[in-house]
Amino acid sequence: MDIEEGTPPQRLRALPSRLTNQAALAANRIVDQALAEAGVRRYHYALLAASEEYGPASQAALGRRTGIDRSDMVATVNDLAERRLVERAPDPEDRRRNTVSITAAGRQELTRLDRLLAAAQDAFLAPLGQADRRTLTDLLTRLVDHHRGEQG
Amino acid sequence: MDIEEGTPPQRLRALPSRLTNQAALAANRIVDQALAEAGVRRYHYALLAASEEYGPASQAALGRRTGIDRSDMVATVNDLAERRLVERAPDPEDRRRNTVSITAAGRQELTRLDRLLAAAQDAFLAPLGQADRRTLTDLLTRLVDHHRGEQG
DNA sequence: CACCAACGTTGGCTAGACCAACGATATGAG
DNA sequence: CTCATATCGTTGGTCTAGCCAACGTTGGTG
Numbered sequence: 314m315d316i317e318e319g320t321p322p323q324r325l326r327a328l329p330s331r332l333t334n335q336a337a338l339a340a341n342r343i344v345d346q347a348l349a350e351a352g353v354r355r356y357h358y359a360l361l362a363a364s365e366e367y368g369p370a371s372q373a374a375l376g377r378r379t380g381i382d383r384s385d386m387v388a389t390v391n392d393l394a395e396r397r398l399v400e401r402a403p404d405p406e407d408r409r410r411n412t413v414s415i416t417a418a419g420r421q422e423l424t425r426l427d428r429l430l431a432a433a434q435d436a437f438l439a440p441l442g443q444a445d446r447r448t449l450t451d452l453l454t455r456l457v458d459h460h461r462g463e464q465g
Numbered sequence: 466m467d468i469e470e471g472t473p474p475q476r477l478r479a480l481p482s483r484l485t486n487q488a489a490l491a492a493n494r495i496v497d498q499a500l501a502e503a504g505v506r507r508y509h510y511a512l513l514a515a516s517e518e519y520g521p522a523s524q525a526a527l528g529r530r531t532g533i534d535r536s537d538m539v540a541t542v543n544d545l546a547e548r549r550l551v552e553r554a555p556d557p558e559d560r561r562r563n564t565v566s567i568t569a570a571g572r573q574e575l576t577r578l579d580r581l582l583a584a585a586q587d588a589f590l591a592p593l594g595q596a597d598r599r600t601l602t603d604l605l606t607r608l609v610d611h612h613r614g615e616q617g
Numbered sequence: 618c619a620c621c622a623a624c625g626t627t628g629g630c631t632a633g634a635c636c637a638a639c640g641a642t643a644t645g646a647g
Numbered sequence: 648c649t650c651a652t653a654t655c656g657t658t659g660g661t662c663t664a665g666c667c668a669a670c671g672t673t674g675g676t677g
Contacts, residue, residue, distance in 0.1 A: 319529045322518040325511055330582075330585065333488050339608065339609065343482070366475060377471045379477065441604065446481065450484060452601045453601075457488055457491065459591060
């Protein structure tokens with residue numbers, strides 16, 4: 314009957330916070346689906362990436378890098394350690410800490426995930442050309458940097 | 466005292482899907498806090514806005530407008546009807562339907578929420594000038610439009 | 618030594634976004 | 648007119664991300 318019955322009200326359509334949220338929803342759907350093919354979730358990728366780029370580090374430090382809460386980090390490391398993608402070992406220099414290190418298999422998996430993720434980004438950004446993609450990334454980076462560490 | 470220990474790995478920092486998600490996190494935090502002052506959540510605002518802009522409509526139609534699931538719509542209408550911000554009445558022309566209409570008090574509340582939300586948007590977009598805000602809104606709109614109705 | 622901070626871990630909470638199924642009602646095909 | 652199909656509101660789930668509080672252990676400092 315009514316054409317375009319799915320059009321949101323103007324108030325919502327113009328709301329930057331909602332646009333951002335809706336875009337994030339779409340992005341997460343695409344990314345989650347891509348990662349699911351490899352049997353992992355976003356937290357797993359984030360941890361592997363941080364572990365690869367910064368080398369062996371404590372769970373707390375990795376949490377600060379990735380924004381993953383200490384409590385969620387426990388389960389994430391559990392998962393990846395079970396699959397031998399990272400190793401968890403007590404830090405002899407500070408016995409409160411676990412040292413988490415990425416394994417060779419972890420690096421390999423990370424490379425595979427990088428490819429899946431690149432395709433996902435492309436699907437997400439499909440309607441935008443290269444210049445627009447750069448602009449968007451720049452604007453979002455400025456927003457995220459501004460709000461980093463505010464209360465999250 | 467490591468400097469900038471919270472810096473995310475490059476892989477994550479450059480990932481548009483993650484940037485979008487982090488921005489949405491910040492936006493939602495700010496918006497939720499603003500709405501909480503008025504004792505409402507995002508769903509409530511969305512429903513009031515749709516109800517005001519499109520007039521009396523069925524719950525299902527409002528759900529399509531706002532992206533709120535039918536099942537979640539029930540509770541949302543319950544909440545607002547309890548506070549007399551909307552009215553729910555059986556539709557005599559189609560007895561499957563409930564007609565939801567915004568009340569005078571609902572319009573008043575909506576105006577109040579509009580103000581709170583405008584301030585929240587400003588806080589969210591603080592680091593961007595007017596031109597950048599328009600650019601961001603445009604880019605996000607194109608993304609959201611492209612992905613609308615894909616599987617959400 | 619006494620404190621306080623940081624660590625990993627357990628356990629819990631919330632909201633948002635979903636899905637499946639039901640009975641009641643409308644609609645459309647034949 | 649009948650039968651199949653679709654829609655509506657509603658109930659009752661599920662899942663996950665993002666949180667927070669508290670605990671015992673350990674480290675560092677006064």
